Amino acid sequence: MNPDALLGAAEAYARPFYAEAHRAxxxxxxxxxxxxxxxxxxxxxxxxxxxxxxHDLIYDPRARDNEARSAExxxxxxxxxxxxxxxxxxxxxxxxxxxxxxxxxxxxxxLLVDADLGILGASPAKFAAYDAAIRQEYRHVxxxxxxxxxxxxxxxxxxxxxxxxxxxxxxxxxxxRANLAGALARL
Numbered sequence: 001m002n003p004d005a006l007l008g009a010a011e012a013y014a015r016p017f018y019a020e021a022h023r024a025x026x027x028x029x030x031x032x033x034x035x036x037x038x039x040x041x042x043x044x045x046x047x048x049x050x051x052x053x054x055h056d057l058i059y060d061p062r063a064r065d066n067e068a069r070s071a072e073x074x075x076x077x078x079x080x081x082x083x084x085x086x087x088x089x090x091x092x093x094x095x096x097x098x099x100x101x102x103x104x105x106x107x108x109x110x111l112l113v114d115a116d117l118g119i120l121g122a123s124p125a126k127f128a129a130y131d132a133a134i135r136q137e138y139r140h141v142x143x144x145x146x147x148x149x150x151x152x153x154x155x156x157x158x159x160x161x162x163x164x165x166x167x168x169x170x171x172x173x174x175x176x177r178a179n180l181a182g183a184l185a186r187l
Contacts, residue, residue: 001082002150003046013077014053024060025133030119034074037115041168047073047087050078051094051112061137079184104138105166120157121164121172127179152170154187 001009018028034052035150054074058066062101071092079089090108097109100117104110116149119130158180162168 006078006081006083007046007049009051009072009081010053010078014057014074017057017059022061022137022181023059024139026056026134030056037118037169038111041119043111043168047090047094048108048112050074050087050091052115054091055095055098055112055116056077063142067096067099082135082148086104094173107166110165113170114164114166114172117157117163117176118169118172121174121176123175124179124180124182127183131183135147151184151187152183158184 012174014031015028018026018031020027031052034055035044035049038048038052046124055067055072057074058068058069060066063069074095075088077094078087078091083091094109094112097113098116100113104113119127122130134150135146139162140147158177162170162173163176164173
């Protein structure tokens with residue numbers, strides 16, 4: 001299957017996952033924003049595009065293994081489409097990088113992670129909408145517990161020496177830090 005056909009098939013396969021009712025932020029609009037962020041910076045490769053479609057394929061706010069499950073399910077789908085083994089492995093590694101638990105191991109991983117975190121450096125209004133959508137996805141968590149967990153996540157990003165590790169996204173750093181500090185103050 002040629003790359004364009006594979007990308008089209010990946011989008012068709014992934015869209016129903018991103019349309020699940022419980023997704024307020026981790027939906028197709030998020031995927032399109034990440035694709036747009038990479039594309040507008042001239043760094044969107046076929047492997048990155050596939051990883052973007054697969055990175056939040058499985059999203060259960062109660063689970064802690066969404067990225068691993070996404071990599072497994074999307075990787076199996078790619079293999080079933082006849083994608084080369086090295087491409088399947090590359091896409092799986094890219095998806096796992098969006099766990100945000102370790103520094104990216106490759107430039108492509110760094111680009112995907114930075115694009116995935118692009119919302120942190122968005123305008124204050126877009127960041128506020130994102131923050132509200134995340135709360136909606138975690139509506140099952142009582143207020144005090146949510147605030148405690150959210151504070152830990154946001155502070156973790158703020159504690160990094162750099163949120164964005166690629167030159168293409170470095171310009172978002174200042175706004176991201178302002179957004180995160182504001183969100184922490186509101187918690």
